[in-house]
Amino acid sequence: MEITGIVEKFKSLYGANPIIARAPGRVNLIGEHTDYNDGFVLPAAVDKEIVFALQKNGSSTVRVFSMDMQQSAQFELNQMVPQQGWVNYIIGVFAELIKKGVKAEGTDLVFAGDVPLGAGMSSSAALESALATGINYLYNGGLSKLELALAAQAAEHNYAGVKCGLMDQYASIFGKTDHVIKLDCRTQQHEYFKFDFSEFMLVLCDTNVKHSLASSEYNVRRAQCETGVEIVRKKYPHVRNLRDITLEMLKEVKSEMETIIYNRCEYVIEENMRVEKACNALINNDFKTFGQMMYLSHDGLQHKYEVSCPELDYLVEMAKKHPSVLGSRMMGGGFGGCTINLIHKDAVDEFILKMATAYQQKTGLEMKAYRVKIGEGARVEIM
Ligand code: GLA
Numbered sequence: 001m002e003i004t005g006i007v008e009k010f011k012s013l014y015g016a017n018p019i020i021a022r023a024p025g026r027v028n029l030i031g032e033h034t035d036y037n038d039g040f041v042l043p044a045a046v047d048k049e050i051v052f053a054l055q056k057n058g059s060s061t062v063r064v065f066s067m068d069m070q071q072s073a074q075f076e077l078n079q080m081v082p083q084q085g086w087v088n089y090i091i092g093v094f095a096e097l098i099k100k101g102v103k104a105e106g107t108d109l110v111f112a113g114d115v116p117l118g119a120g121m122s123s124s125a126a127l128e129s130a131l132a133t134g135i136n137y138l139y140n141g142g143l144s145k146l147e148l149a150l151a152a153q154a155a156e157h158n159y160a161g162v163k164c165g166l167m168d169q170y171a172s173i174f175g176k177t178d179h180v181i182k183l184d185c186r187t188q189q190h191e192y193f194k195f196d197f198s199e200f201m202l203v204l205c206d207t208n209v210k211h212s213l214a215s216s217e218y219n220v221r222r223a224q225c226e227t228g229v230e231i232v233r234k235k236y237p238h239v240r241n242l243r244d245i246t247l248e249m250l251k252e253v254k255s256e257m258e259t260i261i262y263n264r265c266e267y268v269i270e271e272n273m274r275v276e277k278a279c280n281a282l283i284n285n286d287f288k289t290f291g292q293m294m295y296l297s298h299d300g301l302q303h304k305y306e307v308s309c310p311e312l313d314y315l316v317e318m319a320k321k322h323p324s325v326l327g328s329r330m331m332g333g334g335f336g337g338c339t340i341n342l343i344h345k346d347a348v349d350e351f352i353l354k355m356a357t358a359y360q361q362k363t364g365l366e367m368k369a370y371r372v373k374i375g376e377g378a379r380v381e382i383m
Contacts, residue, residue: 001049003051003381007053009110010055010110014063016057019054019382020380020382021380021381022050022381023129023130023172023379024115025115025116025121025122026043026045026046026121026125026172026175027043027202027340027372028041028042029180030278032297032334033333035167037225037241037243037268038241039242039271039275040183040275041182042182045171048115049114049115050127051111051130052109054107055107056106059105061074062074062077062091064087064109065109065110073085075090075091080098082158089124092155092160093131095159096158097132097151100151102143104135104141105139113126113127116206116370118337119206119338121332122168124156125152125156125171126172128152128153128155128156129149129173129377130172132148132155133173137380145378148169148173149172161215163219172378174190176377178374195282199344200287200342201345201348201372202340202342203370204338204340204341204370205319205339205341205359207309207311207312207336207337207359210335211335215333221264221305221307225264225268228250228257228265229242234256235249246269247269250269263304264304267301277289277293278293281293290327291328293327294327294340295316295327295328295329297329298328298330298339302330307334308335311336316339318355325347327342328341
């Protein structure tokens with residue numbers, strides 16, 4: 001993203017030279033709702049980001065201006081209570097970094113971004129990761145990338161109120177151009193896999209809807225997974241979470257579980273297996289198998305985990321009918337946002353046109369499309 005405007009705004013507001021901290025949004029190829037179950041995910045950073053200009057101001061006040069909202073806000077570092085609106089994310093990141101020992105002081109900030117809001121590309125994780133990276137640098141915090149990702153996640157938990165997993169913040173911080181990140185959420189370690197874009201492309205189709213259920217149902221799913229684990233644990237005391245449970249173990253206690261709990265657990269266990277298969281497929285350049293895993297993932301999210309919605313299902317159903325599409329699935333938390341589609345390069349223009357037309361006819365809504373470019377993770381730039 002172009003940063004000249006942000007730097008100019010910073011200079012005109014505060015009369016000082018800033019440093020720049022930037023961090024991307026993310027896509028997730030497969031491994032949905034597995035991160036908070038200690039499972040595997042396969043995200044990648046995108047080339048859309050949130051950019052902060054920042055500098056110390058010698059006081060104990062944080063002053064911030066949002067270019068996109070054209071709004072300013074400020075707060076005192078000794079009074080960091082959750083507030084309404086976007087400033088909450090800023091407060092959350094300062095609070096969590098200070099908790100981790102970073103000696104942050106009064107700071108001036110200007111920020112802007114081009115991560116589409118509400119599309120499920122994690123604009124909030126991008127914001128948190130960029131700011132955490134910037135503050136850590138500015139105040140010589142010495143935190144590792146993993147500590148920054150954990151602090152950004154904690155900001156989401158404690159200030160935004162969503163008990164998200166680690167995927168979004170991790171991807172935003174560890175992203176690497178043209179690579180997907182296989183993150184093991186238990187060990188919090190990753191492996192990069194090169195994604196070969198010579199023949200295929202990833203395209204996001206945005207439903208343009210965000211059902212209000214999203215954040216409440218998210219926390220419900222977490223609780224349902226924990227309920228399932230409790231039941232299995234009675235028989236297998238070593239079990240910590242769904243990562244430790246095989247399909248066989250789950251089946252053994254099927255009669256002790258409500259069907260809904262069984263289905264939730266079964267989905268997560270199967271999805272972890274699909275991530276493994278998808279990664280092997282990538283190593284072998286077997287995009288066909290990769291695509292099949294995506295379709296199966298969607299099927300599980302729709303019928304077993306029940307976090308999809310009619311708009312997403314329609315887009316996947318349409319994609320399936322297109323001969324050049326290898327795989328398609330809802331992406332992110334669900335109940336709206338985008339589908340992610342693996343498609344032959346040559347067919348992309350025609351695919352987008354067809355999908356948008358069909359979607360408009362079916363729902364009366366506009367479908368936006370994004371061609372995914374995998375970009376770099378969070379970083380600081382000195383002007
Ligand atoms: C949201 C959360 C992530 C992850 C996904 C579902 O994006 O922020 O941590 O749980 O939903 O895979």
